[in-house]
Amino acid sequence: MSSQQSSETDSAFTFDDLAVVMGTYNEEDAIATVLEDIDSVTDGRAEVVCVDGSSDRTPEIAREHGATVIEQEPQGYGVAVRAAVLAPERPVVVTTDCDDTYPMERLPDFLAEINDGADVVSGDRLYYGAEEMPGLNKLGNELFALLASVAMGKRVHDTTTGMRAYRRGLLHQIRWTENTGLSAELLMRPLMRGYDVRERPIEYDERKGETKLDPFEGGAAIAKSILKVAFEERLR
Ligand SMILES: Nc1nc2c(ncn2[C@@H]2O[C@H](COP(=O)(O)OP(=O)(O)O)[C@@H](O)[C@H]2O)c(=O)[nH]1
Numbered sequence: 001m002s003s004q005q006s007s008e009t010d011s012a013f014t015f016d017d018l019a020v021v022m023g024t025y026n027e028e029d030a031i032a033t034v035l036e037d038i039d040s041v042t043d044g045r046a047e048v049v050c051v052d053g054s055s056d057r058t059p060e061i062a063r064e065h066g067a068t069v070i071e072q073e074p075q076g077y078g079v080a081v082r083a084a085v086l087a088p089e090r091p092v093v094v095t096t097d098c099d100d101t102y103p104m105e106r107l108p109d110f111l112a113e114i115n116d117g118a119d120v121v122s123g124d125r126l127y128y129g130a131e132e133m134p135g136l137n138k139l140g141n142e143l144f145a146l147l148a149s150v151a152m153g154k155r156v157h158d159t160t161t162g163m164r165a166y167r168r169g170l171l172h173q174i175r176w177t178e179n180t181g182l183s184a185e186l187l188m189r190p191l192m193r194g195y196d197v198r199e200r201p202i203e204y205d206e207r208k209g210e211t212k213l214d215p216f217e218g219g220a221a222i223a224k225s226i227l228k229v230a231f232e233e234r235l236r
């Protein structure tokens, strides 16, 4: 069913060129909704890849919905999402969380930005106020964006968002090193290397199920990743 005919040509990418990928860790409350949303928005044409470390029914539900499941011991967000973004052969890769917070109905807009020439399209959750985001997370995310902006000398607004589109090539050209901080790294390294990186406002919904990230331990790891990545990229 899949086709890759437009991968290296100038013709516009379609949903047949799109892979939606995610780490999944005990997301049985949310995964059916997330995968059904992707299917309905893309007419079932997007490839879906879940890198899964669950001990609940998440992987079975994923397979029932036609997703490719890559099993992996749970080792943190970035270990899973790195494997997920590197898995597809399709030329456009979109990440999301498997918690029903991100607007899959925006997939066509993200694809349109890639067709317009973007290398990375990053969903900015803070632009519309992120009222469904826990207050501590919102403050943290604003501080991470500020820290990254100062460290890079380029203004960014949401470094830890889970919803982005990437051209596949750049995902394989850059070496990814971060775990909890991978989302920030996936924004910062392309931006600091001159790729066309665009932030676009998105709505952000209340999470289904429990968060997998400890806000304090995770927050410290993200801040450290931001400084490390900015420093490394400045020295390149
Ligand atoms: N496979 C795998 N997925 C993970 C791991 N940690 C987090 N995830 C997934 O990564 C996504 C982001 O985690 P989430 O708990 O939503 O973080 P939050 O958005 O900061 O609350 C979710 O889909 C999780 O299920 C892990 O260790 N292994």
Ligand SMILES: [Mg+2]
Pocket (backbone or CB within 6 Å): 097, 098, 099, 101, 162, 207
């Ligand atoms: Mg989440």
